Amino acid sequence: MSSNSTPRVVVVGAGFGGLNAARSLAGDRNVQVTIVDRKNHHTFQPLLYQVATGGLSPGEIAAPVRSVFRGDNNVTSLLEEVTGFDLERRIAKTTEQDLAYDYLVVASGSAHAYFGHDEWEPFAPGLKTIEDALEIRRRVLLSFELAERQMLAEGTTEPLNFVVVGAGPTGVELAGTLAEISRHVLAQEFRSIDPSRARIILLEGGPRVLPAYPGDLSRSAEDQLHRLGVEVRTNAMVTQVEAGVVHVGDTRIVAPVILWAAGVAASPLGRMLGVPCDRAGRVLVRPDLSIPGHPEVFVIGDLASLKDGHGKQLPGLAPVAIQEGKYVAKIIRRDLARQAREDFHYWDKGTLATIGRAAAVADFGRIHISGFIAWLSWLFIHIFFLIGFRNRLLVFIQWAWSYATYERGARLITGSNDLPGWIGMHPAAPPAEAKKEPIPVKRAG
Numbered sequence: 001m002s003s004n005s006t007p008r009v010v011v012v013g014a015g016f017g018g019l020n021a022a023r024s025l026a027g028d029r030n031v032q033v034t035i036v037d038r039k040n041h042h043t044f045q046p047l048l049y050q051v052a053t054g055g056l057s058p059g060e061i062a063a064p065v066r067s068v069f070r071g072d073n074n075v076t077s078l079l080e081e082v083t084g085f086d087l088e089r090r091i092a093k094t095t096e097q098d099l100a101y102d103y104l105v106v107a108s109g110s111a112h113a114y115f116g117h118d119e120w121e122p123f124a125p126g127l128k129t130i131e132d133a134l135e136i137r138r139r140v141l142l143s144f145e146l147a148e149r150q151m152l153a154e155g156t157t158e159p160l161n162f163v164v165v166g167a168g169p170t171g172v173e174l175a176g177t178l179a180e181i182s183r184h185v186l187a188q189e190f191r192s193i194d195p196s197r198a199r200i201i202l203l204e205g206g207p208r209v210l211p212a213y214p215g216d217l218s219r220s221a222e223d224q225l226h227r228l229g230v231e232v233r234t235n236a237m238v239t240q241v242e243a244g245v246v247h248v249g250d251t252r253i254v255a256p257v258i259l260w261a262a263g264v265a266a267s268p269l270g271r272m273l274g275v276p277c278d279r280a281g282r283v284l285v286r287p288d289l290s291i292p293g294h295p296e297v298f299v300i301g302d303l304a305s306l307k308d309g310h311g312k313q314l315p316g317l318a319p320v321a322i323q324e325g326k327y328v329a330k331i332i333r334r335d336l337a338r339q340a341r342e343d344f345h346y347w348d349k350g351t352l353a354t355i356g357r358a359a360a361v362a363d364f365g366r367i368h369i370s371g372f373i374a375w376l377s378w379l380f381i382h383i384f385f386l387i388g389f390r391n392r393l394l395v396f397i398q399w400a401w402s403y404a405t406y407e408r409g410a411r412l413i414t415g416s417n418d419l420p421g422w423i424g425m426h427p428a429a430p431p432a433e434a435k436k437e438p439i440p441v442k443r444a445g
Contacts, residue, residue, distance in 0.1 A: 009332060010092050010101040011035040012082050012269065014042045014065050016318045017301030018107035019387075020325030026072035030336055033075045034099060036092070040064055040079050043130055046318060046382055047395070049170065051133035053140065053177040054185075054411035055402055058130045060394045063387040082108070084272050087294050103296050103332050106269055106283075107325065110302040110316060113265035113280075120241035123420055124260040127170055134414065136259060139421070140178065141413050143256045144186060144195055146422050151192040160198045161255035163246050165238050166262030167204035168212070169353040172221060174259055175202040176356030179228040184357075185408050200229065201255070203236040203248060205262070210353060210361065212315065217361040220370040224359040238262070244421035256421035264316065270303050278305045287343035289328055298331075300324035306344070314346055318385065323347065352378040 009025060011018045014037035022035045041062045050056040069075040080094040085104070092099045112126035125135050143160060150157040162182075164175045179200045186195040202209070202225065208218045209225070209232060222232050233248070240247035244256055266281035275291045276284045282305035285291060289298045289306070301321035306314050314320050327344050334341060350364035352374060360375035362368070369377065379399065383392050402408060 006032045007102040009033045009103045010099050011105045013107035015109045017321035017325040020322045021105050021328050024326050024329030026075050036078045036080050038081045048127050048133045049173040052136040054408040057410045106299045107301045108267035108269045110264040110266050113263035123243050124241050124258040126260040139257045142419050147193050148190050162257045163201045163255040164259045165203050167202050167209035171261035175200050175230045176228050179230050180356050201231045204234045205237040207234050217368050221361050224355045228356045266303050288341045289344050298328045354378045
């Protein structure tokens, strides 16, 4: 695969950071690159919520890693899981073998964080992978089917509530899209229940939604959510999650579907490097994104903790990871050319968050935009970043069709027909809130 004289670069993770580091080195005969990931595909995570709500299929937001590097003979893709490192011997350990490296790029990302309550995960799945998105899609669509079936069999059904925990970008996207599909996409497709009466409840432990955004955009986002029919509850700290039940202090909210968007934790590979990490497990990297004592080891993306020139923590966003990946590839080239390293500087081009149909907010520094123009900006920017022309074209056509017709063509229920939250919807003494908004029977005429 490579001679001993050719520097070996091992990239752990095929997310935005790792993929861009490898792509920037692809075709360079001076290095041999091995990209290692537990999945065989790169996922465009900002659009996972579209898969979770039936708007897009997985293949439209993902690309096989091997196809990305099809024509690059100096890049090898390995479907493997990295389990540890030996920094002194310069080895990345996997479940099957040891990978020797001259440069190591760790970009293994992050996972869901339940703040010490991992037992909540089966009842409140998060959204990080294609598998997560498909499970959420299954639960959301199945809940409507079960409500229809129960109404036909018993003449009544429990309240059909959806609770989204966490009002960051992912939570806001999920809540807004759930409101859209229940009030428009599914409204005319059921005969015994009225999906438009489903309650979408967004819980945020802090004082406002989108807390990382300026106050005016946060207020605009909340207004847009209200117009879509989402119930927003701020200063609502979740204290317990059970099958079909969320506890907020003394308040008990019954919901067959609970979705978690409240926090993330860095990949455990960060702590395996044996260097200082922050409370979230992110590695405290040097200004050139290397770790202390090992200039040949870089940590990028969600796993890296670095502040900008103003002392502000760089966010765990795709643009940050993309720029870091390209920067690391540049540094490796400079090292090989025996040139001095330059510190990493993030170029903030702005941040956007979509809320629903023609609803979004955009922060471009001094320029703040909300509503249709922000949504349009969000749409084109995300299509631009998709891997491969085919994906861009498919997504654009699908979105144009969905916008014109409210149709969402990927509404397939796959896997089990069991819904954990449905079992929990028959407590011995339901609280008043649980019976507040039952799904009404549709009347003929």
